[in-house]
Amino acid sequence: MNADVTARWTSHRAGGLAASMLLLVSAASAQAPLLRASARAPQWIAGLAEALEVRLPPLAEGQRLELLVDAEGAASASAVPAPAGLAGERLLQLELRPAAWLAHAGLPRDAAPRSARNRAVAIGQLLGLTPRQSGTLAEALWARLHELDRCELGVTAGDGERPARLELFATPRPDSELANWLSLLRPAERQAPTWAWPRALLQVRLQLAPTDLPAAAAPFLPWWSAIAGEPADVLTERLASHDGRLAFVVDEAQWGLVVGLRDVEAFAARWRADGSASDPDDDTPTTRQPATPYRDVALLHTRHRGRQPIPRYGDADGTVEAFGGIVGTHWVQVAGQQAREGAERAIDDALAGRLFGTAERDPAPTGWLSLDLDVQALQAQWNGEAERAVAVRSVHLECATERAPDGAPRLRLDAAWR
Numbered sequence: 001m002n003a004d005v006t007a008r009w010t011s012h013r014a015g016g017l018a019a020s021m022l023l024l025v026s027a028a029s030a031q032a033p034l035l036r037a038s039a040r041a042p043q044w045i046a047g048l049a050e051a052l053e054v055r056l057p058p059l060a061e062g063q064r065l066e067l068l069v070d071a072e073g074a075a076s077a078s079a080v081p082a083p084a085g086l087a088g089e090r091l092l093q094l095e096l097r098p099a100a101w102l103a104h105a106g107l108p109r110d111a112a113p114r115s116a117r118n119r120a121v122a123i124g125q126l127l128g129l130t131p132r133q134s135g136t137l138a139e140a141l142w143a144r145l146h147e148l149d150r151c152e153l154g155v156t157a158g159d160g161e162r163p164a165r166l167e168l169f170a171t172p173r174p175d176s177e178l179a180n181w182l183s184l185l186r187p188a189e190r191q192a193p194t195w196a197w198p199r200a201l202l203q204v205r206l207q208l209a210p211t212d213l214p215a216a217a218a219p220f221l222p223w224w225s226a227i228a229g230e231p232a233d234v235l236t237e238r239l240a241s242h243d244g245r246l247a248f249v250v251d252e253a254q255w256g257l258v259v260g261l262r263d264v265e266a267f268a269a270r271w272r273a274d275g276s277a278s279d280p281d282d283d284t285p286t287t288r289q290p291a292t293p294y295r296d297v298a299l300l301h302t303r304h305r306g307r308q309p310i311p312r313y314g315d316a317d318g319t320v321e322a323f324g325g326i327v328g329t330h331w332v333q334v335a336g337q338q339a340r341e342g343a344e345r346a347i348d349d350a351l352a353g354r355l356f357g358t359a360e361r362d363p364a365p366t367g368w369l370s371l372d373l374d375v376q377a378l379q380a381q382w383n384g385e386a387e388r389a390v391a392v393r394s395v396h397l398e399c400a401t402e403r404a405p406d407g408a409p410r411l412r413l414d415a416a417w418r
Helices: 003-031 046-051 098-104 114-127 131-145 177-183 210-228 232-239 264-277 339-351 375-383
Strands: 035-039 063-069 075-081 092-096 148-156 164-172 202-207 242-250 254-261 286-294 297-305 319-327 330-336 369-374 394-403 409-417
Touching: 098 131, 098 148, 114 131, 131 177, 131 210, 164 177, 177 409, 210 232, 210 242, 254 339, 264 286, 264 319, 286 319, 286 339, 319 339, 330 339, 369 375, 375 394
Parallel strands: none
Antiparallel strands: 035 063, 035 092, 063 075, 092 148, 148 164, 164 409, 202 242, 202 369, 242 254, 254 330, 286 297, 297 319, 319 330, 369 394, 394 409
């Protein structure tokens, strides 16, 4: 057998082996369960079992409940021996194949259910979106759900020393739009600002690599444009001056925003143009005008009147005031009640180095989003101090993009609560 024939034969065998492996993987995936849930106690999966019309069996010592929906859609429940290690300690372990589930149910990718569209329209109205825009958003999210290959969820109990924890992995198909988008969500080299805000109800920190920022934001530009009332290309241009890092804080009467800047001069020129072009006496939803500087920091005064008043943050006419300025390489803004005083405190914090940290001392972030929520403070604000206190006091959440064992990009979400 000469070398040319040998090469062709070897190539043919290799191609056949690869095809056989793909067929085996496809067949194994087709036979994998649509859902597998395991719990230490019935209450963790009782609602799911009821929805699937499955009766849970009695549970003996050393056992866990397992709920299974096989590849054909048949649901069953059984008591199985509790495994050793973390799997046996978890209150709930759930594995789901969303795309396969939707395909088995015969739900088309290109038509979101009416109930999903109706919910999107209701939420969109609060943001100023038209029903058509909200419906388009619902269709896009529905299509991305069909690209979600598998989800893995684990819940671990806490104690006096450790918080309770939730860990979620969401893995899309490698060739999907969702996978391509997740690949763009890389953390920035520096952490987002940390704002020590008294009585904060919510704190959000975003830190994305600036080179991927326009592409990562692209799927949201049509709706951002509709809400902001500005063309999408203008918003893309504005993103070019941002460095991918921001911090957003909300309390019971104000909210604050800090944005890291790559091009300070371009950002400053744009807001000066916005302020000079705005007429404070014009009866439009949003007006901007220069305000008296504070500590040599030029300030922009913004007044926005929404379609509906925002309780606690705006005046009786629904107008919300905001004051902001550039400190170093950051835009700092405070909105709500007594916004001017809040902006002055924020500028003091920034000038004193209490807001931004230092690149030398702060470790590089591993995730691109973190969120802290004061649950008890929110409950007290909404329902009053006399209401029964909620069991969860606070929640901390972090999001990151990583690679699954098969190399596919996946979303990792870690939450801890006390």
